[in-house]
Amino acid sequence: MRETANISLADRAWNGYLRSDGRKGIRNLILVIYTVECASFVAHAVAAGEEDVHVIGFSGCYDNAYAIRLMLALATHPNVGGCLAIGLGCEYTQPAKLAEVAEQSGRPSDWFYIQNEGGTRTGTARGKDALKGLRGRMDAEAQVVPMGWSDLVVGAECGGSDGTSGLAGNPVVGRFYDFLVDRGGSAIFEEVVEMIGLREILLSRAASPEVAAELDATYRKAEDYCKAVRQYSVSPGNFAGGLTSIEEKSMGAFAKSGSRAIQGVLRVSQPVPKPGLWLLDSVPDNHFMQFGYTNPNDTEGIMDLISCGAQIVLFVTGRGSVIGSPVAPLIKVTGNSRTFDRMRDDMDFNAGTILEGSKTLDEAASELMEMVGDVASGTPSKPEALGHREYFVMYKHQDTPELAAGCRA
Amino acid sequence: MSQMPPTYMRCFQVNPADNVATALDDLASGQVEVLGAAARSVVVATEDILLGHKIALRRTEEGEAIVKFGVPIGIATTAIEPGAWVHLHNCRSQVDERSSHLDLKTGAALDTAYA
Numbered sequence: 001m002r003e004t005a006n007i008s009l010a011d012r013a014w015n016g017y018l019r020s021d022g023r024k025g026i027r028n029l030i031l032v033i034y035t036v037e038c039a040s041f042v043a044h045a046v047a048a049g050e051e052d053v054h055v056i057g058f059s060g061c062y063d064n065a066y067a068i069r070l071m072l073a074l075a076t077h078p079n080v081g082g083c084l085a086i087g088l089g090c091e092y093t094q095p096a097k098l099a100e101v102a103e104q105s106g107r108p109s110d111w112f113y114i115q116n117e118g119g120t121r122t123g124t125a126r127g128k129d130a131l132k133g134l135r136g137r138m139d140a141e142a143q144v145v146p147m148g149w150s151d152l153v154v155g156a157e158c159g160g161s162d163g164t165s166g167l168a169g170n171p172v173v174g175r176f177y178d179f180l181v182d183r184g185g186s187a188i189f190e191e192v193v194e195m196i197g198l199r200e201i202l203l204s205r206a207a208s209p210e211v212a213a214e215l216d217a218t219y220r221k222a223e224d225y226c227k228a229v230r231q232y233s234v235s236p237g238n239f240a241g242g243l244t245s246i247e248e249k250s251m252g253a254f255a256k257s258g259s260r261a262i263q264g265v266l267r268v269s270q271p272v273p274k275p276g277l278w279l280l281d282s283v284p285d286n287h288f289m290q291f292g293y294t295n296p297n298d299t300e301g302i303m304d305l306i307s308c309g310a311q312i313v314l315f316v317t318g319r320g321s322v323i324g325s326p327v328a329p330l331i332k333v334t335g336n337s338r339t340f341d342r343m344r345d346d347m348d349f350n351a352g353t354i355l356e357g358s359k360t361l362d363e364a365a366s367e368l369m370e371m372v373g374d375v376a377s378g379t380p381s382k383p384e385a386l387g388h389r390e391y392f393v394m395y396k397h398q399d400t401p402e403l404a405a406g407c408r409a
Numbered sequence: 410m411s412q413m414p415p416t417y418m419r420c421f422q423v424n425p426a427d428n429v430a431t432a433l434d435d436l437a438s439g440q441v442e443v444l445g446a447a448a449r450s451v452v453v454a455t456e457d458i459l460l461g462h463k464i465a466l467r468r469t470e471e472g473e474a475i476v477k478f479g480v481p482i483g484i485a486t487t488a489i490e491p492g493a494w495v496h497l498h499n500c501r502s503q504v505d506e507r508s509s510h511l512d513l514k515t516g517a518a519l520d521t522a523y524a
Contacts, residue, residue: 163461166478167421167431167445197504201480232505239516242431242461244475244495245502248482255478355421355433357444 009369010183014377016147017081020106023271024147025078026311026376029054030134031327032084032127033071033098036061036091042114043086046127053131054326056303056391063092066268066396073269073307075102075109077327081142082108082134086127089115108137150184152376153272155280155305155313155328156256157190159298162318163242164355166252168335168364169316172351174258175365176314176372177277181260186272188305189257190280191295192222193233197247198254207261207276214265218281225283256316267399269307280308284396299323299392302330312375314368322346324388329381331371348382418454420464421445424479429463429495431477436464455492463495475500 016024030050034043034057047053056074058067075083075098083102085095099111110130114123156173158165177187195202199219206212226232232246243249263276272278282295282304295301298321305313306328313325315332320339324330334340337352349368353359359367375381418437420430422445430443436458443450443466458464463477469489474481483500493499497516501509510520 163431167423171423197482197502198480232507234505234508236511236516236518239497239508239511240514242459242463242496244463244497244500245483245508246505247480247502248477251478251480251482355444 009366009373010179011148012373013146013148014373015144016151016376017078018143018145019076019078021076021271023078023309024145024151024311025081026147026152026378027079027329028052028081028138028142029079029327030082030084030131030138031056031075031077031080032086033057033075033095035085035087035093035095035098038088038091039086039114042120042123042127045120045124046084046086046131050131052135054389056326056393058093058393060093060395061091064395066398067393068093068098069269070303070307070393071098072101073271073309074303074327076105076107077306078309079311079327080107081138084109084127084130084134085111086123087111087113089113106141108134108141110134147376148183149180150275152180152372153186153188153309153311154180154372155188155190155302155308155310156316157298157301157305157313158253158256158316159301160317160319160321161238161249161252162336162339164335164352165316165318166249166255168351168354169318169333170252170254170256170335171361172335172349172354172364172368173256173314173316173333175361176368177256177258178260179365179369180372181258181275181277184275186275186278186309187258187260188266188272188278188280188308188310190282190301190305191233191253192218192279192281192283193226193295194250194253195219196223196226196232196250197245198250201254202262205257205260205262207263211262211264215262215279218265218279218283221281221285222283224286228286256314266308268304268396271309278308280304285398296394297392299325299390300394303392312372314372317347320347322383322388323390324381324383324386326389326391329375329384330388331375331381332383333368346382346386418442419444420452422447422466423477426476426479428465428467428469428476430466432458432460432462432464435460453492455490456494458494465489465491465493465495467491 030053032055037059085098087095095111099109102109117123266280320343333349335351340350418441419433422430425446436454475483
């Protein structure tokens with residue numbers, strides 16, 4: 001079953017913003033980044049009331065390689081056209097360096113230390129001035145070009161799952177992923193700890209023997225992680241709700257990967273190397289401080305997907321959720337019609353129609369594709385329109401050279 | 410709340426190879442319509458099964474796989490008759506040993522000391 005919906009949907013095109021690395025954005029945002037918790041108030045004051053300005057930041061004073069890579073990946077994300085980095089003045093993470101990398105990528109950028117500007121009021125005024133300057137340059141330099149499915153990278157994650165997530169919410173995303181990949185687009189799925197029990201099934205989806213070896217190593221690390229923390233990613237509420245084993249929960253989560261071949265494993269902040277379906281490994285690498293935490297909350301996983309260049313993220317939630325995301329619009333999908341009706345202001349897509357029998361999986365996936373096309377064309381998703389911009393940048397250890405131990409690594 | 414059994418009860422089978430389906434309503438003993446992969450078929454529930462829980466679609470022997478999504482999600486620890494509730498009391502995980510030590514109804518861990 002390789003046929004996509006109708007021709008007009010398959011050939012849909014819209015305008016995007018061309019970036020120097022060839023990627024295209026569906027928004028032209030300014031990203032304000034603060035480099036320590038002490039600068040967060042001023043950063044949010046600068047962004048207040050500015051529709052095209054989103055905020056992220058790192059709260060730690062001691063820097064961390066993983067967090068810096070994540071912030072750089074977001075500063076140079078296709079949906080971001082300009083960057084303003086704000087520091088307090090005594091932290092390890094350097095706002096000047098963040099602005100420099102963003103500027104070198106062709107994005108108008110600026111930075112300052114609050115201590116040098118005088119404080120909250122003068123710092124906020126300095127930031128507001130900077131936004132005007134950046135916007136002027138962005139308007140002058142913007143390259144608006146046509147884009148379509150093959151230019152799109154979409155991420156998917158699930159959270160607040162219930163019995164419908166594995167039956168409808170995740171499968172509809174998986175079917176849409178098949179359509180997207182068949183149109184030359186890119187799709188990323190994650191949550192390796194929720195693939196435990198599916199090793200053979202996961203490996204059988206590899207595009208090549210090399211990819212199978214990569215998937216195997218990623219799977220083994222997640223399994224080691226679960227053994228080390230003595231816990232699988234399944235909770236009493238899952239069992240009470242009818243899930244009997246981690247394998248069952250894993251299959252429900254894995255359904256959002258669809259059925260196409262997996263091209264390889266991405267690490268956090270690594271851009272998608274070529275179109276197709278990719279697995280994102282967000283599990284921390286083993287380290288002298290032990291693993292640390294993997295997915296402390298839904299927002300962390302969504303940030304990881306955006307760091308790999310996803311211009312849109314699909315969030316499957318059976319029970320419902322009220323989060324959004326900075327940089328890339330979040331589209332909230334539920335397989336539970338009752339949740340959709342109860343949380344209509346927050347939920348974008350109802351896949352419960354599949355369980356009721358009023359829509360086939362293919363029909364629902366085509367409708368979801370239509371909605372993704374609308375959001376890519378500029379229609380705000382529900383959380384985007386509500387102003388939800390939740391973010392989370394944490395200390396983590398990934399791709400850490402063996403001798404570079406310490407909290408910086 | 411009325412204790413009357415629902416007149417129309419449904420479950421959802423994901424894959425034609427599955428020997429279980431997921432309850433879309435709270436099920437009581439009686440006829441249940443099977444939607445999804447084997448749409449329009451019927452199974453007779455032999456006990457109460459809550460929404461989101463699994464109902465056996467055919468007889469499964471002890472040691473056989475419980476199949477959902479077309480893949481084994483556990484192993485039957487006893488023979489299971491069609492229409493029966495399939496959960497922690499008659500199915501165990503192939504990897505997670507701890508889940509065989511949880512309360513059947515609440516899922517609460519029974520292996521943790523609180524004193």
